[in-house]
Amino acid sequence: xxxxxxxxxxxxxxxxxxxxxxxxxxxxxxxxxxxxxxxxxxxxxxxxxxxxxxxxxxxxxxxxxxxxxxxxxxxxxxxxxxxxxxxxxxxxxxxxxxxxxxxxxxxxxxxx
Amino acid sequence: xxxxxxxxxxxxxxxxxxxxxxxxxxxxxxxxxxxxxxxxxxxxxxxxxxxxxxxxxxxxxxxxxxxxxxxxxxxxxxxxxxxxxxxxxxxxxxxxxxxxxxxxxxxxxxxxxxx
Numbered sequence: 001x002x003x004x005x006x007x008x009x010x011x012x013x014x015x016x017x018x019x020x021x022x023x024x025x026x027x028x029x030x031x032x033x034x035x036x037x038x039x040x041x042x043x044x045x046x047x048x049x050x051x052x053x054x055x056x057x058x059x060x061x062x063x064x065x066x067x068x069x070x071x072x073x074x075x076x077x078x079x080x081x082x083x084x085x086x087x088x089x090x091x092x093x094x095x096x097x098x099x100x101x102x103x104x105x106x107x108x109x110x111x112x
Numbered sequence: 113x114x115x116x117x118x119x120x121x122x123x124x125x126x127x128x129x130x131x132x133x134x135x136x137x138x139x140x141x142x143x144x145x146x147x148x149x150x151x152x153x154x155x156x157x158x159x160x161x162x163x164x165x166x167x168x169x170x171x172x173x174x175x176x177x178x179x180x181x182x183x184x185x186x187x188x189x190x191x192x193x194x195x196x197x198x199x200x201x202x203x204x205x206x207x208x209x210x211x212x213x214x215x216x217x218x219x220x221x222x223x224x225x226x227x
Contacts, residue, residue: 041219043200043220099157101157103147103155103156106154
C-alpha cells in the first residue's frame with residue numbers, strides 16, 4: 001500500500017545533540033513538507049521541497065536542516081542550534097494542485 | 113503572508129450535540145480543506161471544497177466554501193466520542209509563485225466529547 005512513513009515514532013535525545021528524523025513516501029509525490037506541532041497548537045511549517053535537490057525555508061526554519069536527494073525521502077535534522085526542540089514533528093507529501101497533503105503519523109521528539 | 117483564523121479554539125460538548133467551527137482569511141483561497149487529527153497521529157483529510165458556495169457532506173460532516181472565497185465552515189452532527197481530536201482548516205491559494213501548491217493551515221479546533 002502507498003503511504004508516508006515517519007520513523008521513529010518516539011525519539012529521546014540529550015540536549016546539544018543533533019538528531020535526524022526520517023520521512024519516506026512511496027506515493028510518487030513531488031512535494032514534501034515538515035511541520036512542527038506543539039501541545040494544543042497548530043501546524044508550523046519548517047521546510048518544504050517541491051522537487052528533488054531543491055527545498056525552501058518555511059516559517060520556523062532556524063535550527064533545522066533538510067536534504068532532498070531522492071524523491072521518496074526528505075529527512076529533517078534538528079540541530080543543537082534549535083533552542084526548544086521538544087515537539088511533535090509531522091511530515092507530509094503532495095502533488096501540487098491536487099486534493100491536499102498526505103501526512104505521516106508523526107515523530108514525538110523529547111530532548112532532555 | 114496568508115493567515116487563517118480558526119474558531120473556536122476548543123469545544124467541550126455532550127455526545128449527541130451538533131458542532132460548528134469556521135475559518136476566515138484575509139486572502140482568497142481556491143481550495144478549502146478540512147482535516148482531523150487523532151491524538152498522537154497525523155491529520156487525515158475529511159472534506160475538500162473546490163468552488164465558492166459549494167456545500168459538501170461526508171456522513172455526519174458538512175462543510176461549505178464561502179461565497180467570498182475567504183471563509184469556510186465545518187459542521188458535525190450528532191457527535192460521538194470518536195469525534196474527539198483536533199480539526200484543522202486549510203486553504204490553497206492561486207497557481208503560480210513560490211507558494212504554489214502549498215497549504216495554509218488554521219490553528220485548529222480541539223474537540224472534546226463527553227459521553
